[in-house]
Amino acid sequence: MCPVKGLGELERTVMEVLWHREHGATAREVGRVLADERDLAHTTVMTVLDRLAKKGFLVREREGRAWRYRPIATKEAYVAELMLGALSMTGDRDAALAHFARSVSDDEVELLRRVLDEVEGT
């Protein structure tokens, strides 16, 4: 269908496959799942899995002559990690991200809602 796509896109696709499989998968199994969507060389799948493992997203263990890959964390856990950083709740006020607005206390929420009503009323 769409044989040439960026490595990033491929990594995503491969991760999706692994997130949906409880016991991980070997390169051949990943290739088989993706065979319906796209025609990937076996070596390409191996390269992508290897890159993801090097980046620390997958662990692998020997299975016969092949490697079996499993995700280190669930997709939800990664989303949660990103959101924690985004809401600057990690406690570290570093300059890695620029936030639109910090989260506020309960008292402030009350105050801000009131002002919002005023502003919208004008």
Next chain:
Amino acid sequence: MTGTALLALTAAGSALGAHLLTRARWTWRTPRTSIALWQALGLAWGLASIGTLLGFGVAPYGEGILLGVVRSFEYPRLLSSIHLAAVAAGLLLALLLVGVLLIAIAGVFRARRRHRALLALVAHGDPEVPGTLVLDHPAAAAYCVPGVRSKVVVSAGTLELLGPYELAAVLAHERAHARERHDLVLLPFTSLRRIFPQSSILARTLDAVELLIEMAADDRARRHRPAKELATALLRFASAGPAPTPAGTLGVIGSDETNPILVRVRRLLAPAPLPRPVRGAMLVSATVVAALPLILYAVPA
């Protein structure tokens, strides 16, 4: 010794200036110029503090700081132990300031690389918000990952919360952060804070600079979108806060006067920019403040 005395005065003066600026409200009327003033003050404080120590240490040579430091390596025996200790302290302070800044930069780059790698795996594009990444999470969040290829990210909760115009205003605000590289502005201040975590003046400085940066991005967004959309987006966004902030992280807020969100909303709805000559004068003073210690470094004795 006059040069050294002037450097000590500059160091004390810039600390006093910082103290006054943390209380100032007029800076909000021209955030970008005020940020330049803050940068000048920070630079002057660092250079003058280092220079005071070095200047005192190498005073016996009578050749100014730059040459004097070279002499202190050539003929250290001409200096008493107090003078030598001052030179060592000055060099250590310089090393500390630069070193921690470099460590902070490395840390930020590491955090960003991880963040980008994760985004590439779990965030997705959305035809309704082109050029923006979406995270599937119910809480409201909008932010930008700065860098050469900056990325603006919003959560599904944000898309739910804001109307299309408010969302456009928020995105314009985030793109302003990315375009003006506000992350680089903030870095020296956060790293200084890391060296002196107990300093309350540095904590207030960081708050003040952060607020000014937000205002600068607000001003930029207002050029493209009506101010009211951004104001209501801010209020809706902040009051939808998914969870109360951990106690103590934000200091005491609550009154209308100091709540950063309300302060931003007010100036969006009723802007009162400072006239151009005032801003010009501020830029000139910033330049003088930053250049003064450098000149004193070169002056002999």
